[in-house]
Every structure is written in C-alpha cells, then in structure tokens.
Amino acid sequence: MGNFRVLEIKQSVFEDNDHQANLLREELKKEKTFLLNVMSSPGSGKTTTLTKTINALKNEIKIGVMEADIDSDVDARTISETGVKVVQLHTGGMCHLDADMTKQGLIALGLELNMLVVEFLQMEVCMC
Numbered sequence: 750m751g752n753f754r755v756l757e758i759k760q761s762v763f764e765d766n767d768h769q770a771n772l773l774r775e776e777l778k779k780e781k782t783f784l785l786n787v788m789s790s791p792g793s794g795k796t797t798t799l800t801k802t803i804n805a806l807k808n809e810i811k812i813g814v815m816e817a818d819i820d821s822d823v824d825a826r827t828i829s830e831t832g833v834k835v836v837q838l839h840t841g842g843m844c845h846l847d848a849d850m851t852k853q854g855l856i857a858l859g860l861e862l863n864m865l866v867v868e869f870l871q872m873e874v875c876m877c
Contacts, residue, residue, distance in 0.1 A: 769848035773855070777865070787868045795868055796824045803831045803866075810863035815854040817846050817869040824868060834858050 761767065777784055787795050803812055813834040816825040825837040836857040838850055846869060855865065 766847050766849075769852070773848055773852055780862075782862050783864045785864060785866045787866060796827050799866060799868055800827065800831055803828070803833055806864070807831060807833055811861060812864045812866065813855075813858035813862040814866045814868060815851070815858070817850070817854075817867060828868075834862075 774784075787799060789795050799814070803814070806812060813836075814825075814828050815836055815838055816822070816828060817838040817840055818824065819840055819842055822837045822839075825835050828835045836854050838846065838854050840846065840850065846867065851867065854867075858865070
C-alpha cells in the first residue's frame with residue numbers, strides 16, 4: 750500500500766451559506782415576517798393552493814411571493830393575478846435556492862411583508 754495521510758475536515762462546505770441563512774432568518778424575525786417554504790413535485794397543486802390561500806388572506810396581511818424555477822415564469826404569472834407582490838427567481842439550472850438567492854428575492858419584494866412565501870419545484874432527480 751502507498752504512503753498517505755488521512756485528514757479529517759470537520760467544516761461544512763455550506764458553512765458560509767448557513768451563516769448567511771441565519772442572518773436572513775434573524776432579519777425576518779426582526780421584521781416579524783413569517784416565511785413559508787412551499788415545495789413539492791410538479792403538478793401537485795402548489796400554485797393552486799397558494800392562490801387560494803393568498804386570496805383568503807391578502808386583505809388582512811401583506812404577502813410577498815418568490816417563485817423559484819430553473820427557467821419558467823408560469824407560476825409567477827399566475828400568482829401575480831392575485832395582486833400580491835411576486836418576484837420570479839431563475840436559478841440558472843440549479844435545483845436549489847441558497848441564502849443569497851433568497852436575499853436577492855427579498856430585496857426585490859421589499860421587507861414590509863407579514864408573510865413571505867417561497868414556491869419551489871422539487872426536482873425528483875437532482876444532480877446538484
């Protein structure tokens with residue numbers, strides 16, 4: 750056998766993202782904004798459920814929606830018909846959102862929200 754050393758690296762490759770996510774959580778808490786992450790398979794009813802929920806609550810609370818998709822804006826168009834603030838996040842082929850992407854969406858929506866919804870398609874096969 751060859752001569753080699755084993756080094757145990759106990760630092761997550763997501764450490765910076767985790768730190769940024771914690772800062773974002775604290776910011777949302779400070780602003781008293783509830784974040785709801787809606788994620789499921791294609792065609793499962795996410796947008797329909799979200800549209801009905803928004804229509805039931807939009808006159809009582811300020812709602813913003815981030816639609817995350819690899820390339821489509823179909824759901825953002827549907828949600829925009831409810832009259833709430835909506836922003837489309839194209840993930841550029843990535844099948845996840847990181848803290849920075851979420852922060853960019855939040856900045857585009859503005860911080861004066863009672864509820865922030867992130868709707869994202871759950872990929873069944875993801876080569877991330």
